[in-house]
Amino acid sequence: MTDRTTTAPHGYQLILPPEWVRIPMRSGTDEAIRSVVDDAFAELPADAPHDRIGPYRREMERRLTEAVKEARRAEALDLYLPLERMHGIAVPASIVVSEMKFPDQVAVDPSAVAHRLLEAPGRGGETSVVELDGVRAVRTERTVAADAPAGGELASRRVDYVVPVPEDHGRWLGVVFSTLGAGDPEDAIADLFVELFDAMMTTFRWSRA
DSSP: OOOTTTSOOSEEEOOOOTTEEEEESSSSHHHHHHHHHHHHHTTSOTTSOHHHHHHHHHHHHHHHHHHHHHHHHTTEEEEEEEOSOBTTBOOOEEEEEEEEEOOHHHHTOHHHHHHHHHHSTTOOSEEEEEEETTEEEEEEEEEEOOOSSTTSOOOEEEEEEEEEOTTSTTEEEEEEEEEOTTSOTTSHHHHHHHHHHHHHHTTOEEEOO
């Protein structure tokens, strides 16, 4: 049997709710986007007018491509997106998983990394220490204000989990959730999505096999 205490994981697993999709960033990205779009339009009636389907399909492809570009700017490993509606509303939300590295003098001490993260600029909000598959992680929840210039980013609700990769010195995993709610990051829809994300993170497991 593999000793979980001495073997570094090669990845992670996260159980997704129905209608959530994973888009890998390092390979197979374009194929994943095409698959998501194909699945979304697969159950339309045969007599659905093609002149109306085309624009919706292209818009969905455009939005997925833009989301991928944003995730790649964050050097993401994976991007997760919801395709379902809540109470008839399509809620903008995403989960970005990325790799983080810290200097040796910091990474040797997980508590030092946690302290640095908590004091990082813009990391205000509610912070707590949680456990992900037996490893201590830092969870931060906050509301990010909208950019002042017109056309800038809208205000969003954000929850970060940052966890060290076991037995892999200096490497940490960041899991970042963000939602606009139904137009207000403090509304009930945003609350529901935060609860859903936290529930998803209880399924987080390291992959060693």
